[in-house]
Amino acid sequence: MRMVDLIEKKKSGKELTKEEIHYIIDGYVKEEIPDYQMSAFMMAVYFQGMTSLETAHLTYAMMQSGDVLDLSKIKGIKVDKHSTGGVGDKTSLAVGPIVAACGVPVAKMSGRGLGHTGGTLDKLESIPGFKVNISEEAFIDQVNDIKLAIIGQTRALDPADKKMYALRDVTGTVNSIPLIASSIMSKKLAAGADAILLDVKYGDGAFMKTTADAKVLAETMIAIGKHLGKNTKATISNMNQPLGYAIGNALEVIEAINTLKGQGPEDFTTLCKEEAETMLLMAKAASSREEARAKVEDAISSGQALAAFKAMVKAQGGDETYIDHPEKFPKANYQIEIPARESGYVEDLEALRLGLVSMKLGGGRARKDDVIDHQVGLVLHKKIGDHVEKSESLATVHCNVPLNDALKEDIYKAYHITSEPVTKPQLIEGTLE
Ligand code: URA
Numbered sequence: 275m276r277m278v279d280l281i282e283k284k285k286s287g288k289e290l291t292k293e294e295i296h297y298i299i300d301g302y303v304k305e306e307i308p309d310y311q312m313s314a315f316m317m318a319v320y321f322q323g324m325t326s327l328e329t330a331h332l333t334y335a336m337m338q339s340g341d342v343l344d345l346s347k348i349k350g351i352k353v354d355k356h357s358t359g360g361v362g363d364k365t366s367l368a369v370g371p372i373v374a375a376c377g378v379p380v381a382k383m384s385g386r387g388l389g390h391t392g393g394t395l396d397k398l399e400s401i402p403g404f405k406v407n408i409s410e411e412a413f414i415d416q417v418n419d420i421k422l423a424i425i426g427q428t429r430a431l432d433p434a435d436k437k438m439y440a441l442r443d444v445t446g447t448v449n450s451i452p453l454i455a456s457s458i459m460s461k462k463l464a465a466g467a468d469a470i471l472l473d474v475k476y477g478d479g480a481f482m483k484t485t486a487d488a489k490v491l492a493e494t495m496i497a498i499g500k501h502l503g504k505n506t507k508a509t510i511s512n513m514n515q516p517l518g519y520a521i522g523n524a525l526e527v528i529e530a531i532n533t534l535k536g537q538g539p540e541d542f543t544t545l546c547k548e549e550a551e552t553m554l555l556m557a558k559a560a561s562s563r564e565e566a567r568a569k570v571e572d573a574i575s576s577g578q579a580l581a582a583f584k585a586m587v588k589a590q591g592g593d594e595t596y597i598d599h600p601e602k603f604p605k606a607n608y609q610i611e612i613p614a615r616e617s618g619y620v621e622d623l624e625a626l627r628l629g630l631v632s633m634k635l636g637g638g639r640a641r642k643d644d645v646i647d648h649q650v651g652l653v654l655h656k657k658i659g660d661h662v663e664k665s666e667s668l669a670t671v672h673c674n675v676p677l678n679d680a681l682k683e684d685i686y687k688a689y690h691i692t693s694e695p696v697t698k699p700q701l702i703e704g705t706l707e
Pocket of ligand 1: 439448453454455457458481
């Protein structure tokens, strides 16, 4: 086999075989295929797409390029959850404990944030002492003991994806559905879960800008799951405004704690409950949505979901007193209100712009090795559909240096105010399977 012939084959829109795809991925990881040929190949995929079978073969080859976690020592059906990312997306922090409190094991490997979307690990590290790097053995023991662990990657999972993503980033091939779908699914499959729930977001603050694109990505990933025998479902949700009110690491942890106490924002709570219910159904811990809903409601109202979060924090070395007393999280030096310049209704609230403000305050990374400031971020007071009076605060900015005018103006630009009443947007489009 020669790489150049396979590039030609894809360029002319033909379907590659399993052997040909494995030849490409194995050769690339072993550095027998150079970056320039891989770039040409991925550009051919970008323009010609891939069939569902090709995408599944690609995913499998990528997954096999590194270690695959064996979670068989954990009893029960392990359901993983993955969000395609957004602003204020702290869902794993609440959904994991809710599901664990319902008796379903949650063994989750999460990532760090880059750009305007925050990472679950960064958020958890705002709890003093919390360790995200624990051994695989300790990880498995912890899930068997308390049903819940959220950690960083322990082994060399999916090296093909690391190399390909870095190359896609500089060759204009990030935005290709088969490449995104195989990238996400190969990592999830390598992480060893029995079933996967995806939260595919669409909108201004998300990777996919439209509902239609989010659905195509979700369907592509579900098809990969079907080909590879992994039960996969996808919730399609709106990221045209931030999720919940808090954006920023410690601020989002506090919001997740409030949500576990049953006092969270309505949109965030709705999404967490929906996802937790779907995970219970996938884990066969409930036989109907109604039964799953009752279990989820009970996990929250009984305090067991909060207790599960606290147990995880303690097991991973964190100071669990912060969970009962969130006021202990150190505050940023400044809390600055952003008063509305006019009265009216919030018509639009640009998630991306607000995510970038939080990142520029120090809450996110522009580059991989940037250090995160856990205290900074924004707490919104008004979201789409809300009425605001002139001078009323739109948001509180938490920052450690005085807020500069450019960032302040960015917040005003993110808020679009109109005189006409606005209906609140639909958060969940549905769950595909
Ligand atoms: N997230 C991933 O993990 N991979 C992509 O290609 C895009 C988003």
